[in-house]
Amino acid sequence: MKSISIIKPDDWHLHLREGQILEAVLPATINSFRRAIVMPNLIPPVTNVEMAMTYRQDILNVCPADCVFEPLMTLYLTDHTLPAEVQAAAENPHIHAFKLYPVGVTTNSASGVTSLPDLMPTLEAMAEYQLPLLVHGEVTDPTIDVFDREAVFIEHVMSPLLDAVPGLKVVFEHLTTRQGVEFVIDAGDNVAATLTAHHLLLNRNAMFNQGICPHHYCLPVLKREEHRQALLAVAVSGNHKFFLGTDSAPHDRARKESSCGCGGIFSAPVALELYAQIFEDNNALDKLEGFASLYGPEFYGLPVNQERITLKNEAWQVPTIIQAGTEEIVPLCAGEILRWRLGTDRAEPEKGSGNS
Ligand code: NCD
Ligand code: ZN
Numbered sequence: 001m002k003s004i005s006i007i008k009p010d011d012w013h014l015h016l017r018e019g020q021i022l023e024a025v026l027p028a029t030i031n032s033f034r035r036a037i038v039m040p041n042l043i044p045p046v047t048n049v050e051m052a053m054t055y056r057q058d059i060l061n062v063c064p065a066d067c068v069f070e071p072l073m074t075l076y077l078t079d080h081t082l083p084a085e086v087q088a089a090a091e092n093p094h095i096h097a098f099k100l101y102p103v104g105v106t107t108n109s110a111s112g113v114t115s116l117p118d119l120m121p122t123l124e125a126m127a128e129y130q131l132p133l134l135v136h137g138e139v140t141d142p143t144i145d146v147f148d149r150e151a152v153f154i155e156h157v158m159s160p161l162l163d164a165v166p167g168l169k170v171v172f173e174h175l176t177t178r179q180g181v182e183f184v185i186d187a188g189d190n191v192a193a194t195l196t197a198h199h200l201l202l203n204r205n206a207m208f209n210q211g212i213c214p215h216h217y218c219l220p221v222l223k224r225e226e227h228r229q230a231l232l233a234v235a236v237s238g239n240h241k242f243f244l245g246t247d248s249a250p251h252d253r254a255r256k257e258s259s260c261g262c263g264g265i266f267s268a269p270v271a272l273e274l275y276a277q278i279f280e281d282n283n284a285l286d287k288l289e290g291f292a293s294l295y296g297p298e299f300y301g302l303p304v305n306q307e308r309i310t311l312k313n314e315a316w317q318v319p320t321i322i323q324a325g326t327e328e329i330v331p332l333c334a335g336e337i338l339r340w341r342l343g344t345d346r347a348e349p350e351k352g353s354g355n356s
Contacts, residue, residue: 008307009292011036013173013194013245020325025250026062028268034305035070041108045076049088072096078111083125090129097132104140106219107262127167134171138220150220151179174247176220178230192299194245195235197274198265203228214256215330219263236284243295246271252327267332276311276340310343
């Protein structure tokens, strides 16, 4: 296969940050994706409609004039989020979901939720307005093994939540385990999941390859090969509940290469190319378009993009560093040769289509 053309994909889970990092990382996403669900874990977190509109404008200000990229905003759920905020979000055309971070679970989650049962009226409002809850599905109990935290979350938090609010739309973000795959398959059509390129590509050995590899550390942490195989199987199966979400999470190099390095893999410059490689390696290139461009909009109730992109079978070398003002970001696969490359016509809309 020399090249493939698919409907331009969307990224259903993305960290864009702010300031000089935002400026440096946005072009990579714009090249590959028409829209992206933008995570709200800034400092301070994006907890209300006004903050989300300010952040959206900051992102649009960095987009080139002719660009058709659309940021899909989310609000950060806290212990203090009221049903009225859910209504305001539902009435705003640019806000598409709430994000649940259990308190302390990951980068910038200090304002996260301490007790879901205390948020019932707010969660019921989300169900009423059919505004999805995007879930970072891990418990934070330090006595639970870090590799088991997703499976324990399913049993102790996710199942009871869906029993209590059966109409809630949920996206289980960056799913990493066989148990997670089974849970989402068995759940109703109101439950879906995003899969990252790095969890499809790597198992936990990648963090300990002749030494500790901080640029392969993310949350949820990479798991055993058995789990990667379960993710792969469902990604290429054509199941509409599983779609693309990179969780591209840039950090300054010094914060990663540290005695206590933070979680997050910056995959935006290579993600789409890696998904193509992974699907090809599993004889499923024909399933890439559904996973990358169709099932996400279907779940979110949004139109399918009109633009197309071309991926060519052409070797290229990933840069070792992306400079972000005074900061440096190391991308996934830094310095490696990848075999799929975005075509030069990648950003061009089809005739007659525009930024609608
Ligand atoms: C993300 C970040 O850096 O904001 N980190 C990560 O390891 N994925 C947060 C998240 O999605 O957990
Ligand atoms: Zn994330």
